[in-house]
Amino acid sequence: MGAACPRLRPQAQAICCRALSKGARTVNDALITFRDEHRKLAAVLQTLRDRVEQLCAGGGPPDFGGLRDMLYYLDAFPARRHHPMEEQLLFMPLRARGGDADAAIAELEREHACVAAAMGSLEQALLRYEAGGEREFVAFATAMQGFCDFYLRHMHKEETLALPLAEELFGEGDWARMDAACAEARELPGGADEEREFEQLFRRIVGGEAPAPAALPPSARS
């Protein structure tokens, strides 16, 4: 294994490498991965909403283990895989071009930081609900709804702004550099195990496959 490309953090390199190693190396492989990850995140968000609505309707005792699984996925998967990949492989090269895209991409970057803060509040709300019982439910449900709305809007902005911009502006050189960086990082340890663990957790949460590639739910567009 040769020297890693210094422009990419090792984690992003490994993720990109796995995305591109799955099939033919076309300029769209990484973008397909972004969209697939968005569908999975949207599916978990919808499952979380459904569970909380069931609780609201008096549908049995809360499954705190299941709720913790969902919050863990929504926290760890973006923080360790999806966001580093976007920031290093999508946002950075788009911002390097300057112009109108720069402000919009900077906003998406800021939203990544907001996601982390909002997730912290949601996790705290779940802890309070678990320890405090029904009197803490409304605060948890409110935090959950706010987080879901925010993150769905964030992904929708990426799908309607950042990804089309990449498709429009990235050239052969951009994709070739990404490909080369991924090739260097192909054998990083631990990446495949983490990917498999996230996939197992996702399937446990949603009870099967991600929804068909029909894009994000309508609520993401409001």
Ligand SMILES: [Fe+2]
């Ligand atoms: Fe993002």
Ligand SMILES: [Fe+2]
């Ligand atoms: Fe994203």
